[in-house]
């Protein structure tokens with residue numbers, strides 16, 4: 001297996017590059033000499049990332065892509081290779097959050113979050129894999145979460161999607177080893193990262209207000225527990241690619257969640273429910 005120790009002059013594709021971890025990754029990969037292909041469903045966010053990259057990257061292309069749309073992701077992967085000649089790295093980072101009890105959420109809510117968080121990762125992996133194979137040294141990075149390691153009340157949709165990303169990516173990595181591929185794969189489990197994710201979450205009215213969005217106060221409260229900057233997360237992710245890690249935890253809180261899951265795989269649930277109740281969750 002050829003590894004991506006050196007990212008200089010490699011072509012990196014990143015989804016969800018219009019904000020947060022995706023934007024920080026774009027900036028970090030540019031610093032390492034990558035040519036960038038960036039996608040997001042949010043054209044304004046993407047344009048802002050492109051503006052921040054001005055004069056800092058060898059080459060940048062952008063595309064408005066909804067990762068839940070398989071045909072759009074396939075077309076984007078082909079366009080990346082047409083524009084850049086090859087692609088070495090895909091980071092399936094685009095993601096959304098959803099909050100509400102199982103009783104209150106609709107099956108459409110679950111379809112929505114699985115469409116972006118799980119199917120988006122499957123679409124990105126499947127669309128780019130043949131191109132990565134042809135590059136001679138490729139890597140797939142899929143962003144799960146600490147909520148792919150441990151569950152939380154009110155987060156069943158997000159938990160299901162991030163556990164699915166973890167299972168998919170761990171098996172992908174084993175497939176690639178089994179078949180002697182020149183492509184490798186890393187599953188990333190961030191703890192709380194200071195991004196827009198809490199503010200853009202869909203929240204069921206029964207656990208918030210009628211707007212379907214978290215109130216400012218609720219978002220601020222949640223954000224207090226976010227310990228790690230997007231830039232630091234990007235550094236950890238790039239280091240994991242270079243070292244070809246299977247699994248990477250991002251942030252000190254991620255280590256706590258991981259330890260909880262190992263030490264008390266069932267008992268942690270009561271502990272977490274207590275913490276959420278003490279913060280005013282239902």
Ligand SMILES: NC(=O)c1ccc[n+]([C@@H]2O[C@H](COP(=O)([O-])OP(=O)(O)OC[C@H]3O[C@@H](n4cnc5c(N)ncnc54)[C@H](O)[C@@H]3O)[C@@H](O)[C@H]2O)c1
Pocket residue numbers: 015016017018019020021022039040041042045065066067068093094095096116120143144145146189190191192193194195196197198200226
């Ligand atoms: N911030 C955290 O605390 C945290 C923790 C663990 C995991 N994560 C994961 O990290 C990833 C990045 O999230 P972030 O924290 O940077 O959030 P963010 O909201 O700042 O950025 C997410 C980006 O994804 C884009 N996006 C959303 N739906 C999309 C779609 N259908 N197609 C294309 N792009 C889409 C958004 O427009 C946005 O630019 C997500 O997968 C998230 O679940 C975040």
